[in-house]
Amino acid sequence: MLARTICFALQGVDGRPVDVEADVQGGMGGFYMVGLPDTAVRESKERVTSALRNSGYAMPAGRVTVNLSPADLKKEGAAFDLPIAVSILAASRQTALPNLEKTLLLGELSLDGSLTPVRGVLSMVISAHQAGIESVVLPWENGPEAQTLTGMLIYPAKTLREVIDHLSGKLPLPAQIQLSYSDCLKETKPLMDLSLVKGQQGARRALEIAAAGGHNMLMIGVPGSGKTMLARCLPGILPRMTFEEACETTRIHSVAGLIKPGQGLITNRPFRSPHHAVSAPALIGGGSDARPGEISLAHNGVLFLDELPEYAPNVLEALRQPLEDGVATIARVKSRAQYLSQCMLVAGMNPCPCGYYGSRVRACHCGEHAIRRYLGRVSGPLLDRIDLQVEVDAVPVSEITGNTEAESSETVRRRVQAARERQQKRLQGTGLHCNAQMTSAAIQAFCPLSAQAQTILTRAVEKMGMSMRGYTRIIKAARTIADLQGEKDISPAHIAEAIQYRALDSKYWGT
Amino acid sequence: MMFELNQEQLARLWLQCAPMSAWSKLGALKKRYGSARAVWEHFTPEHYDYLGPEAFAFLADSRSSKCSMILRALDETGAYPVFYGEDGYPLLLMPIDHPPDVLFIRGSLPPPGGRSVAVVGARACTRYGLSQARQIARGLGQAGVCVVSGLARGIDGAAHQGALDGGGPTVAVLGSGVNQIYPSENKELAERILENGGAVVSELHPNAPPLAHHFPVRNRIIAGLSNALLLIEARQKSGTHSTVQYALDQGKEVFALPGNVDAPGSELPLLLLKEGANLCTCAQDILSAMAWEDRPPRQESFLPSEAEEEEPLDPILRSLALEEKTMEELIRETGMSAGELGAQLTLLEISGKVERRAGRAYALVRTSS
Incomplete structure (x- = not known):
């Protein structure tokens, strides 16, 4: 069974869309990742496995293949943890997750299933917006960074469990209240007067x-x-x-x-x-x-x-x-x-x-x-x-x-x-x-x-x-x-x- | 070749070009044999032990080639030798202790009987020392007085510059051969000295390098070529001190420029002033003390003119009347804004009333000299 989620990779200050596909088949157990992942991405396999188990889900017993496409773009950083985990869950049919392809998923997973902040969030969210994506799930601490963007629904989440409950519709997260730029400016004060x-x-x-x-x-x-x-x-x-x-x-x-x-x-x-x-x-x-x-x-x-x-x-x-x-x-x-x-x-x-x-x-x-x-x-x-x-x-x-x-x-x-x-x-x-x-x-x-x-x-x-x-x-x-x-x-x-x-x-x- | 040498002259040139360390021994040899020519003729390998390897090798080589290397080196830059006791040798140099037997000259020395002043000071000097050296030398140059100095960095260079500014002759006495201008950044200055009718002189082999022990010995020529000496800035323990000592020993008039009491460079000038040297604040001081004034002193140079007696109307000029002030002090005293004041200062600077100094300080331009 196959599932697909969307993430973005950083190239300079621009985000490039990356499809995260997971395929779960029967047979000998194993976890394979392809699509030019760097070390941090390759290691996500261990984080994802533990995070899934500690959040009350199971790692599928059969052969799991994860593909990051396009295959020729080098993927770096830990932001792919969340989309990989979600696509594996969807592919193994542990929960029904509709509308996956319209949501940008970002975030690093810690072993206990909580989400930790990643770098380049604003760039990726802006690029996603330009690509027509309407909702974003990201780590709680990264929420403020995207607080001034309009025309998108932004859902900061604290754990993998929250994300899954949100995506399955069981317990939707509240969308973040967006601020106008003039509100942000109120906090401006000179470095030195x-x-x-x-x-x-x-x-x-x-x-x-x-x-x-x-x-x-x-x-x-x-x-x-x-x-x-x-x-x-x-x-x-x-x-x-x-x-x-x-x-x-x-x-x-x-x-x-x-x-x-x-x-x-x-x-x-x-x-x-x-x-x-x-x-x-x-x-x-x-x-x-x-x-x-x-x-x-x-x-x-x-x-x-x-x-x-x-x-x-x-x-x-x-x-x-x-x-x-x-x-x-x-x-x-x-x-x-x-x-x-x-x-x-x-x-x-x-x-x-x-x-x-x-x-x-x-x-x-x-x-x-x-x-x-x-x-x-x-x-x-x-x-x-x-x-x-x-x-x-x-x-x-x-x-x-x-x-x-x-x-x-x-x-x-x-x-x-x-x-x-x-x-x-x-x-x-x-x-x-x-x-x-x-x-x-x-x-x-x-x-x-x-x-x-x-x-x-x-x-x-x-x-x-x-x-x-x-x-x-x-x-x-x-x-x-x-x-x-x-x-x-x-x-x-x-x-x-x-x-x-x-x-x-x-x-x-x-x- | 621009000059002809007889046998005796060639031999004297030969001895003069030997390394400085052998000079006293060569002097003794010359005394024993009676003349330079006799030394040339009696020169044998037996002198090796007496003269040491370096001097002996040089003398033996140049004797066998009839000094062709030295003559060719002189030819390269158009330099020529003058001999003690013969035509062309500077008269002022004759009575000093240990006058050079042969002096190499590029350019031309001022005519005998002319007036000359040595302007000397340290290489490490202050902006004040530099500007005063230049200004006084300019005044001397304008009065036709020759400025003698050592072409070193610092005060020496400024003195030559000033003399050139004033259009007067100037002579640079080197601690290296006349073909080896040192320091290299003063090469251009040396060219300008030569172009303007001055001279670059040395008693050393034309290609001699600038060795440290050459300079103190060279200083007796700087003092010797002058009627008077002006000391700008130097510490008490310095090479300049030896120049001053030579001038005193030779009975020359010594002048010193007063500096700040707490500045290291004022040590020697103030010491000399205490001991009775002439105080010099402008070229005029030297000219009158030496009785060199051809025309009666201009009245306005000493008495303030009527215009100057009045309090200047410009608040900036009024505030600068006594001493230099920084930008901040001027803002406080005049009450002008920084922008307004800046614009005013530029205009005053362009019209030559005010000059800018390091640290964003401004001072009135003195017009007396």
Whole structure:
């Protein structure tokens, strides 16, 4: 007797439908599994056998064959436990289970028959929805992850017994109450609030500009000047994630197995800060099963690289392409995946090897040559992708202990949101979303400079030894400054301010 | 070849190019035989024990080839030798202790009787030291004073740069052969020195490598080629100290730039100042102390002009009047927003009134020199 259930296998962040067929015949006992299962799937045979027995069912005495089709797609993970168990039960006719082919079954089984959470749930459920499947049975802890999807009935279950009673109609489970996205957003709160940052007016301003225009940013400052703290404030002042963005980010995190049991959709913009000993595959994504890397986990959020010159050169070089394209493509012999990686890069670094160049509190011991070599570790092409280069001062103790109230993240976020809306209106139809993405053609079209502004820019390039490389970066930043102020044209003052954010370009550095 | 050598000159060149470790023994030989030529003629394998293997091998080889290797090396870069007591030898170098018998020159030395100042300091230096070295050397260059230094990293390089900025002659004395510019990052600087009528000189074999023990010996030539010495920054125990010592022994005027009391690089300058060295804050200080002023000092360079006496109207300039300030301090003092202030600072910077320094600090540009 034959039975069929439906499950999904993960390929990147997409789910691919997999039919789980079970056939029970008489004769010599045995359990055979075919269809390219990986180790975790092959081992499910033992889990399923015990779970069936401990839930009050019997493992059929004859020959049991389980086929996962299509046969050429590699199946990984433990999510197939539940569909395998259910199809064996149906095939051995222990209970009548109608409508099996319209229900997505997901879940790992523990030996006592209870369901444990699996990774990639959101991706699989979305793919199932697109394939026309209307109901899903999944582990209880994975329920919140699918809580915002509409048009589907989602049944979180705790044990195999519950699932069987539900499918047979004996004791149907209640469908999960779905939430609207705005309900989820209520739980959003910034990782760190900008009101906790004391002083740092200059850096706060730069952070706001970076957020408003989606510009990558490099902070240069002595140890303890608060670079990390400022970076942690950035996700909180970026515009709220849209539903689509939240889904994209959650899917990537879910595939990486980073969603905690019981956690719903990710509505806070992610903040990832890999240590500087990180390898290229860990940053970009990789492994034999092509898992997402840090840059994809930071999708729609912030990737913070502290101590930028300490990262291995090949790691920084590998960063360039996904940073530019917004997609990290990982090709492996057995698998291939694309993960979105549209994140803001924020980097921190000391001004010199000892860290105290330009400090007023401690003397710097580095020779001019050592400083130049240290700065040289960050390659030009990478710096080319960083629009804002800002120096961060150390905060004097009197400021830290003072009670001056600083602006909160929420206040700044409103201004940022308004500036973003202006950009989107202007860039409509170009396929671009923010000023940082502007190409030279877009700059020509949207950033005309008055004669006066042009003069300032030209003179800055001459007088301050600024490189031509910085030229377009300055115009982009100036465009964002104008947007923050709600002005239509770029004024000379906007250009003049933007010039301040090219610290590494000016000649005073290290000479 | 650009020059002709007689027998005696060839022999002197031969002795000069021997490794530095054998110099004192060769000096003794020359005294015993009476002339370099006599050493050449009396040179036998018996000298092996006296001179040691390295020096003997060099002398024997170059004697049999009639110094062709050395001459070819000189030819490569257009360098030429000048001999003590003969035409072309710098007059300032004649009276010092142990003057080099032969000096190799690329480019041309300033004419005899000219004015020159050695500007020296440490390789590890501060931004302050670098910028002052450059600025003072520029002032000296503008006054036509030759700047002598050692082409090293740090202060030396800045001094040569400054002299070139000011359009004056400059001479680099190397601790390696004239064909071996060291450090390599200063090769371009050496080219520019030569293009602008300066000179690169050394007393060593043209292809000699930069060995550590060459430099202290070389320092007597830096002091020797100058009328006065300006010390920018150095620690008390440093190679620069030996240059200063040579200058004092040679009876040269010594100037020192004051630095912060707590900065390591101020150790030696402040020590010298305590002992009575001349305090130098600008090129003018050296020019007047040496009585080198060709024209009466410009009044405005010492007395503030009327415009400067008034309190500047710009709040940023007012706040920067006494010392450099960081961005944060300026925000606090002027009450401007970060954006507004940033824009203003760029404009002031472009117009040359304010300069930006590391740590996002800003300072007024001094226009006195």
